[in-house]
Amino acid sequence: MTALLEPAAPFQLSETARIGAVELIVSDLSRSLDFYAGVIGLNVLAQGGSSAQLGVAAEGRVLLELRAYSKSGKLGP
DSSP: OOOOOOOOOOOOOOTTOOOOOEEEEESOHHHHHIIIIIISOOEEEEEETTEEEEEETTTTEEEEEEEEBOTTSSBOO
């Protein structure tokens, strides 16, 4: 006879835990901006050169930083 296992209690984060900004290295900054701003709904908070910061404009909080990865294998153009 096989003993039944009790399910583990679900994991729960502390109420004070917060997720910080996430950085993604992308091959096409323009296309990534279109997706995260147009489809996901994040606001572009800052953009320049080969990077952009997106988040919630009302809070001014950066949730996502995109950095372009060039074909030469280096960050940036």
